[in-house]
Amino acid sequence: MGNTATKRANKTDELTSFIVTVHDREAIASVALKLEALGVDVERVMKRTGVLSGRGPVRLLSKITALPGVKHAREEHGFQLPPLHGSIPQ
């Protein structure tokens, strides 16, 4: 039981990459500041697309989502192409 609780706590402390979109692209810098105040290490601020990225503990996701000015927030995923081969659809 204790181990499970510890594991759960560790899980929420794991660092992850977040992707955040904002309601107002003009106000993206202020959202970046709010993210940093939460403890997110902001990596990229992309004003044209209205997207911010940063790293921080998984547990911050719900707080990020609730921040004023934030439209969507989630963990980052990745993409992987299949091996380049004539018989494998690309």
Added chain:
Amino acid sequence: MAVEETMASPLIMAPQPTGRRLVRFEKDGGAKEAFKLLNSMLDIPPFIAPEYGSLVDTMAAAAERDATVILPRFSVAAIGGGSAASVSIAQMLQVEGLVVDSRPEFWMFALGDPPWADDTERTWGLSATGADLSAFTGAGIRLAVLDTGIDLAHPDYVSRAITHASFVPGETVDDVQGHGTHCAGTAAAGPPQAINVPRYGVAPGAELFVAKVLNNRGAGRELDIIAGIEWALDNGCEIISMSLGRATGPQEAFDPLYEDIAAEALEAGCLIVAAAGNDSDRRYRYVAPVSSPANAPSIMAVAAIEADGSIAPYSNGGIGTGPIDVAAPGSGVFSSVPRPQLYRTLSGTSMACPHVAGIAALWAQSDPALRGQRLWDQLVAVAEPLAGQSAMDIGKGLVKAP
């Protein structure tokens, strides 16, 4: 080790005989004599146009009975009764000295209809989309390909002005994996420098922007991809081609992140096209939903077709929350790959996607008003439905060049 399909293997499109024999007779008197003789040799009397009713009815009635048709105006007969019998009759007429020439009658097809094939001048994708006959090249249009980069020293690109950037930490734009050079080539390669290589670039005059967002192993972070979109928008690109994605689950909603970005891009006059994904296996009637990010409503989802005009067996369909918007050539697509191989034939919706990007560039050049949503609307308005293919699989149909 044998390397698969380093060059296109053009399909040989043999003429298809109808079974009748087409015979041309001497015009001066010879034809009348020949028709008389022909009449006496046939079990089924010939149909002489326009002896019975209209010409259309006569031809239809003759075809129904596999009967011989005589066209007196042109001194021509199509001799029915099967290929062996028609050859024998034609030879007998030839012996009589009445025949100018004789050959099998062949089925004729409307130009531009499937099946298509690579030939010495162009790939089948260019024929199918009409890019090879277009008056436009994409000149003045900025087209971005977000992928594994490009081999800048490839003979087909070494003298080309290509704006490029790498968003993959520690890697230059140079393409090691090969996927990016193939996709960029389909979208916008110029005339190939090697001899005996067909034209394979849809929009050879487009300004090519290449962002490396997938690393040398073909993997990529979403943020690098979004950064690539941002870069393309900053550079004023009118079209972004993304042959990448991830499989989605049944009824999985589209990702609002990509929808927001693509909607912004459309608003800014930039069309994003993406591969629909290759997770289907139609041999078992299994059709997978459109991948993400192609399933976002403001991203044009591209399905892949084969050279016979049918949906590719691997191509995802509009069965979930995201529809297929258009289709393009995806199977057996010949394009460039990094040195030393230079060229390779690959299949997938990744190959279909840059066809659409290239066609979009041709349309964008044809009319400066065709940008963003209007460019989207034009592509779907002129897309061609394909016989026997459903909208669920190919959307509005095969993209067509102006």
